[in-house]
Amino acid sequence: MTDYIATTSGQRATFLCGKSWTAYAGTFVLAVLLFFAALPLAFKYNSRAALVVLIGSALIVGYRLLVIRSVQLYYDEAGVWLASGILPWKKKLHGVKWRDMDEASYESNFWSWLFRSYTVRISQRYTKETEIFASGMARGKDAVASVNARLQEMIGSHAVTL
Incomplete structure (x- = not known):
């Protein structure tokens, strides 16, 4: 060391x-929920809502990953x-x-x-x-x-x- x-x-x-990698597990679950549940639902509503959900999800997940890494x-x-x-x-x-x-x-x-x-x-x-x-x-x-x-x-x- x-x-x-x-x-x-x-x-x-x-x-x-x-x-440790285990600290990222909660963020991984959140990413799955946002990108594979919320995003398809937003696409059913309209494409602008999907774009907002996509950008918001990417910012939230990216921020959480950087905080854990810090x-x-x-x-x-x-x-x-x-x-x-x-x-x-x-x-x-x-x-x-x-x-x-x-x-x-x-x-x-x-x-x-x-x-x-x-x-x-x-x-x-x-x-x-x-x-x-x-x-x-x-x-x-x-x-x-x-x-x-x-x-x-x-x-x-x-x-x-x-």
Whole structure:
């Protein structure tokens, strides 16, 4: 996992994981309903309605795909961050600084094990609340291991104090 990305502050960050293919399942079902149910019904009404439904469906499905693809979990020297959103007013960045981090964990059940799509939780030490919660993450299990290893490495080198 040595993929590096550039953050908004110009720092180099290590990319951990993004959404799994299972996160796209709901959008796929919506696309099937829109293109194979709503569009033929609109054609029965008239061609202008069909054009509106086609354009609207393409925009909705395309936007949802891009939003899912925009979710990125990464860490840098300041902490662990979850970035999402494509429109400027919808962009989000949640994070936990290394000094405030308690632990990173993942939830495992039969479906997550089968599809390798895990729910990642990164909690804060002081409030014991989950600061980062991301479901359906590909390589989430490996990402948790990397975050915890990096945290232990930083504690060992006294870069982070408990």
